[in-house]
Amino acid sequence: DVKVTQSSRYLVKRTGEKVFLECVQDMDHENMFWYRQDPGLGLRLIYFSYDVKMKEKGDIPEGYSVSREKKERFSLILESASTNQTSMYLCASSFRRGGLDQPQHFGDGTRLSIL
Amino acid sequence: KQEVTQIPAALSVPEGENLVLNCSFTDSAIYNLQWFRQDPGKGLTSLLLIQSSQREQTSGRLNASLDKSSGRSTLYIAASQPGDSATYLCAVRDAQGGKLIFGQGTELSVKP
Numbered sequence: 001d002v003k004v005t006q007s008s009r010y011l012v013k014r015t016g017e018k019v020f021l022e023c024v025q026d027m028d029h030e031n032m033f034w035y036r037q038d039p040g041l042g043l044r045l046i047y048f049s050y051d052v053k054m055k056e057k058g059d060i061p062e063g064y065s066v067s068r069e070k071k072e073r074f075s076l077i078l079e080s081a082s083t084n085q086t087s088m089y090l091c092a093s094s095f096r097r098g099g100l101d102q103p104q105h106f107g108d109g110t111r112l113s114i115l
Numbered sequence: 116k117q118e119v120t121q122i123p124a125a126l127s128v129p130e131g132e133n134l135v136l137n138c139s140f141t142d143s144a145i146y147n148l149q150w151f152r153q154d155p156g157k158g159l160t161s162l163l164l165i166q167s168s169q170r171e172q173t174s175g176r177l178n179a180s181l182d183k184s185s186g187r188s189t190l191y192i193a194a195s196q197p198g199d200s201a202t203y204l205c206a207v208r209d210a211q212g213g214k215l216i217f218g219q220g221t222e223l224s225v226k227p
Contacts, residue, residue: 004158033215043204043217058214090158101147101166101208104215106158 003027006091006107014115019078021110023091031094032074033104034058034066036087043090049074081114088112117142117209121218128195129226136190136221138205143183146208149215150179150190153202162203163190167210195225 007022025032033048035058045058047066055066063085067075074093078085088111092104118141128134138148147166151159163172163179165188171180178191188205204220 040219042219043206045214048214092159101164103149103161103164104159105161106151108158109156111156 004091004093004105004107006089006110008110009108010111010113012113012115013078013081015080015082017078017081019081019112019114021076021078021089021091021112023074023076023093023107024072025074025093025105026072027093027095027105028071029093029095029105030071031096031104032068033092033094034064034074034076035090035092036060037090037109038087046076083114086112086114117145117207117216119205119207119216119218121203121205121221123221124219125222125224127224127226130195130197132195132225133191133193134195134223136192136203136205136223138188138190138218140186140188140207140216142209143186144210145183146210148179148181148188149206149208150177150188151204151206153204153220155202159204192223195223197225197227199223200225 003026005024034046035043037043049068065077090109091107094104149164150162153159165181176193181188202220202222206215206217
């Protein structure tokens with residue numbers, strides 16, 4: 001079974017702090033994604049990566065950055081946390097086979113509160 | 116801009132009923148469509164993925180269909196059980212930007 005592990009289930013930080021959210025997958029997937037999920041807004045893509053050291057902006061990249069130094073690990077960084085970044089953060093990974101996308105597999109999420 | 120809509124937002128049924136969840140999308144130029152399940156406070160679990168060249172996929176009591184020309188997909192759940200209670204989300208992989216675009220989900224409650 002595919003395992004996508006997010007380093008924390010719950011996290012509380014203060015405004016202005018630099019926050020790191022870590023995600024690791026164990027299936028050698030090329031593609032990795034970071035989403036946030038908010039009531040009434042659904043899931044929104046923040047950043048994604050199709051390979052090591054590659055990154056692409058999603059729909060709401062402002063205030064975030066990412067790092068993919070190794071294939072299995074994709075980190076989301078909040079440069080200077082703000083209260084409007086309080087949310088549930090979800091990491092996902094997938095691979096391509098025969099030129100076709102395979103299903104995205106998600107971690108359990110990190111519920112981040114910024115005070 | 117691709118938009119994905121799921122109706123109804125919430126659904127309550129008695130155990131044993133067959134039910135259909137609906138998903139519609141505005142742009143038929145998609146690579147694939149995926150159905151997910153999400154339990155409260157948890158991440159998403161992939162249920163079925165339909166490639167753009169396919170019409171349907173089946174897994175156990177679940178059957179998902181895709182009609183690209185009309186911009187619709189349905190998820191059929193046979194003989195529903197209380198353990199099926201969860202939020203079901205559909206998402207399309209947009210051919211334009213290549214990203215997954217999610218609907219808001221249907222919250223399903225199956226009563227014993």
